Amino acid sequence: MASDESPHFNEFWNAFVEHDVLIVSGGTGSGNTTQIPQFVASMAQTLNIGGRIACTQPRDLAAVKVAERVAQEAGCDLGAQVGYQIHGDDKTSEETRLIYVTDGSMVAQAFNDRNFSDYHTVFIYEAHECNNNIYLLMALVRRAVKARQNLEHNLKVIVMSTTISVDKHAEYFKDYATVTQVHMPGVTHQVRLRYLGESPRLTSTGHPDIDNIVEEACRTVANLVRNKYPPGNILVFMPGVSEVEMACQLIRKNIREVEVISLHSAQSEGAQNAILSSSTNKRRQCIVSTNIAETSITIPDIVYVIDTGIEKVKRLMPRTGAFEVRPRPISKAVANQRAGRCGRTRPGICFRMYTEQDFERNLRDQPDAEIVRDDVSAIYLKALAFGFTAATLPFIDPPPFENLAYANELLLDLDSGYINDLFQVTNAGKRAAQSPFEPNWNYAIEFAKVKYPRLAHHIVALATMCSSMQSIFLAAPTKLVPSSLAPRADPLSDLITELNALYAFEAEEPKRPNDRELDQWCDRRSLNRLLMEQVLLQRDSAIGTMEIRFEDAPEALNSQDGENIRKILARTFFRNIAFQSPSSNGELRYHTIHGNFEALVAQESMLSTGEHPWVMYDTLKMGRNNLYMERVTHIEPGWIADLPFFQDDRMKKNYHGNIAQWRVKEALDKIRAAI
Template identity: 30%
Template structure:
């Protein structure tokens, strides 16, 4: 293609984009928005899904002279996709005038004036700059979701507004807001409210008549029925709760679609007059969840130009902000994974729970962004009426250890004093302080000490940060960096029913009898030992996810650079463990951070958490699943507790009693 033709093609593309932009309600609200921004310190923007507020309003502010703007998003996929869309609209290169920053991925430069970032990234910036002085305008998007990080961001932003009267403005955006609550929260500032109509096409909503026992199976059936019975074109968006459900449903859809097509080919003539020819539109399945690499997420969001029908299987990250072109049909299972904390000792877990009515409306709205659509709800109308109207704010049901560490690193000695939309229980903050004290982040006067400040420096959970710092003391930081990296990405194992036996045989060489941590470490270290140009093929041969391992490698490089920026000295105690193997030293390091997530192996392999009397099971994805002998005794630590039909512990490792006594002996008494 000649340069002239390419220029003409780009020009035509830009014309099409601008014809779409001019139809957006946010485009027509430009004058009202800029007037509100000029006269107020805080602007609340309530705009229905599809009105263009996320992409257009920050650009309008940029056009009138704001030179340092940040827009927060609850999820990385939204921050990335919106930044790419705005770059396309303005005809600029990603990372120049417009860019994004998510954890372990920074696409900005010294030229960048408008940044799209996750809430967590802005909180990390506030550690070194509590007043967020680099920005003159902050957009907080999707505030209605009331995620933990978003609520903390609102508290930090309000604090910065108070300290920077006259030099900072804030815009809070949402598809629907409790305006009275937000007006009260920002009552000490000049405030304007701007409401915009949406651009939603009519949506037909269908409910099932009787409850289903297995919503994953029901979602698969619904997806295939839509493909075979509903008009083409029009893509399908299926809401499920997590990666495992999505991967399982994807396998089922592919297998059943292929089997049905084979049946048609054997029993019907493939002629143009055959009534079944309309069923031969290709169906391609794309997963979409937070732990995926940006490249894999882009594949799900990329238009297919009606060459085939897409079935996108997504978690609730597809509810808001991101626009998925071509969606005409939505299948809503009615559930999502939500944080829950027990009432006794704040045992934090992910639990599959019913969504709210507001979330159900957001999901249905995905079907009406570009044309009239249909939403198929896998629950009854009575069940919908029983759902809570709004989601419960995460800050009321979440573990606050990480945010407490961040707030204290910002200079807030007493995180209780941060003004929030909803104040969590006092016990939640008290428990967070107790945890930070037990892992060595606080001194006896409950103030952040040197270790705590070093922990806050790393973009990791406090427990992983503590383990990493311990590895410096025990001279095994390189291996711990690798372990932190592989634990910060999605699953590296690729499994389907067709390759199950072959995959297990390939993985045997990596499996460690000590558990998942050392299994993952061996996978990653083996990957790093392979020449770069051979890694993709090596991953195929071993049924491993190349994207996950490549992402872990990128994280490893960034964490290594962060580690080099700090000056650490070895402990005088390190010589005590010189005779131990590196595996044992790594075990000690992990226990230093995760001893509160420890489990006792009881009689008949029954497992009980040590910090709360809860019986748990090892998740089937763990290498230790069904590998504990009936007479085995001892202890385990786990990385995550997930609650589906019952509580499961994931990413599990055997540990020694002496390690637990060394780091947690003052917190619990081990049973002999």
């Protein structure tokens, strides 16, 4: 393992020895991600400190790539002294002392060892990302530090970020441990900032005009290239995958002088690896990326950054249960993080697609934490399972009351009773908390294990696909050539259509050992190879840990299995059911059963023609003017008529106390009478 004798490393080590918790801010190039953990490992070895070092990362790709880089620097094989652990993939051994791990995997380990006794040090990286797993992990290590203070081997915690709110995090830990703040200066060249002269255009709803911003970024690339700026590659940040692809098309069409490369999580591992390697190509490269390039992974030879200043953030609307995914300005912390991607090897320039006044006045200091804008049911259930209470949730930022109420309602509604009326976790809830899936999906898996054990592994595959929040199809199935989709298309379920496509890929994979051939097979069918490989890996891992019967998957499910899977979905996602009835103008529209909110089937759905009066959806999203149901499945009302959720006392009432959706009641009453 490497060591470093610089004054800053000595200062860090002195703080490490004297305190339990270090809040470390560091500039780009400070060695926070790679050098400091090696330094601690080297010192621990010298002093015969037993145990391992965990270094958390928010994403699988970052954990793997950083581990590979550190193993190379340490001169060892990956999986020897340096390794990684991510969901479904463990590259460690008995001799591994430095482990790069996702924060979610670290939380999972705590169910078996709350005090993290295998570790002498836990590094929490990218704390500024404020995702739910980071928040829960900080609560767990805070408790573990205090629990181990009087033991032979205490626990050291190092919270790190280039843009962390240092005082806030120090305050969070101060009553549990000795805390100090350390700054590790970066080793970078000057980065000049260039702003727009006037603010970018807004839409009529007051949101950023994405098309205009994409075009402005592409014009900046053209000006940079044609005005003969010194050599160096260009990194362009876009809000999402669709904007990445749009920008790539525009740049390729209009700027022949550069090699245009896209970077996002939907790409194959080979494509991502190619970008993260130094290019021998003499042409200037323009990498167009989502926020995947903001942290941890380093793209070589970047001299120019073009920052659109926009991100897409998912936000729960508790009243409807819908998610809103809209473009919004980034925070100052993210803007500075993006600017730090250039200037590593020589002076760089960051072109910001907003004015300096916008930066100072309109950008908030830090990004909103996931816990204040998302569904918190999973992380809330885990917190309860770890012994925290609803009244004393341990998070550095508390979830909004509305989001917490939404989570309580969801967990109470599940028949298995994950929490009781006093908001205490039950034994079933404790088991569910250890699942890698959201409570709804865990409930579906447990239901299938009891009622349809032969089909449970199919539900695990669906749960794994849906946890990614993106389809394995790169283009909507409805837009694909019919012959490329048949026989996998299921006109009754988007989810089963995806499942059939996944199984077709699984059957094809061993037939095409050549990567290029398999890529071509996926491209012809608009399938996301990397995502499918991740789904299969995580499915197999979950099947093993959840003790589920597994049979070889068919290339396409037969109609009876498909119907039974739809029954499982209907009886477990009963909160996500909509019924077709006339709207105020007389047109037939879907209305969610309990909220009575009007919703449309997303155009990408196999069920977008509206032929089926009863449907279940995986996700409800807010568009510009309408709610849209995504990943839709046709169900029969007879499958749900007996559920408590659909009895009269649970149905939404109007101002006069009558059931708002009387047609739903009428349909269900007829079914009950027939039974």
